[in-house]
Amino acid sequence: MILNLIKILHDNYVWLLTNNKGLSVIIDPGDASPIIKYINKKNYHPVSILITHYHKDHIEGTLALLKKYPKIKIYGPPKKNNINKNINFVYDNEIIHVSKYKFLIIYTPGHTKHDVSYYFPPYLFCGDILFSGGCGKIISGDSTLMFNSLKKISFFPDDTFVCCGHEYTLPNLKFARYILPKDNAILKYYIKIKKMIKKNKSSLPSLLKTEKKINIFLRTNEFLLQKRIGLKEIKENEGECFSILRKMKDNFNWS
Template sequence: MHVVPLPALADNYIWVLHDDDGQAIVVDPGDAQPVEAALTQRQLQLRAILLTHHHHDHIGGVAALLAKHEVPVYAPHDERIIQATHRVSDGNVVELVSPAARFEVIEVPGHTTTHIAYTGEGILLCGDTLFSMGCGRLFEGTPAQMLASLDRLAALPGNTLVCCAHEYTAANGRFAQTIEPTNTALAARRQEVAALRANDKPSLPVALATEQATNPFLRTDNDAVIAWSQRQGVAGDRVARFAALRANKDVFTG
């Protein structure tokens, strides 16, 4: 399976997955135009659309795509996503014949209450739940929900390719460095990202193992993160540590 990030809108990535025969899946198409351009340029046939949550920058292009392509649309149980043809929930499996692909659905509330992720084919399609060296804002869910969701994603195999929906990596890395200034894996990842972005290349996808080594939101039980939390006056509870991380990231301007 070929994994292609399509830049869209301000800083989104729409993910296109396709096989060698040109059969394609599109994930979170917030804009139809870059999808149509990629289908034409790469000589692909759209066969399915996967959606992770209801925000417009993830579903805004669905109606225009359906006007040209008669394909199934997989989405969470959320009435705000009106174009869905197949509603899926935790533990459901999306199995496609063309392209041959199988994805398990994981419910990951936090960013929104109905957010889902898809994992399979060595890929994690996580929408706005997990970002490289970061995580999504808590618009509808609680810190406890988001931490539980991230714990589930972090438990996937380390070689899983994480396909996030935004190019936030450089900014996330600057924040992560303030939490773990002596983390050598983090420093190396930041250098890698700087080189990629300087050449206008995506920082994604990224191996989950890299995130486990560099992402403070996956490292709430790490000694350095615990020490940082204690300096913030937060003791003990890992949910409180996570909440402190998220609150500090919300106001971070570095």
């Protein structure tokens, strides 16, 4: 399978997973026009759409794609939405068959109450839950849901490619450097990503192995990190550490 990446809107990514016959799975189509243009250029044949959650920047192109490709099948988490009648709902630990390929559904709420991720080894399509160097904002989910979802993802194989929905890596690493200014792994990765972005290259997908080293939201069990954000007891509750970090990032001064 070939992994394709299409940049849309301001900083969103749409992912296409395509086999050697050109049959393609589209993940989170926030804008139909660039997707159709890309598909036509590559002579691909879309067979399904996978939706991680129902925010506009992840689904806006769905109905236009359905109109263009009326046989396409759409999958997403169970929630009322404006494309509801066309959705095949998916559930935690379910395996869906797209063409001859199997996708494992993982319930990963936190950004919203209904987020799901799709695992097709070695690729994890996780929407706005885990970003490279960070995690999603808590919109209609809550801190405990998000923390538990990130923990769940952290147990996936180290060679898993994290295919998330936005190019947020550089600002995420800027915040991480503020929290852990002496962390050499974060500093080196920040320099690397800064050079890539300057050359207009994508930082994604990233390896889960790398994320475990540079993503502070996956390191909430570390005493030094807990101490830096004001927790005093060794190995204090990881969930509390995550909650404080997330609030700090929400209020971070980016200037």
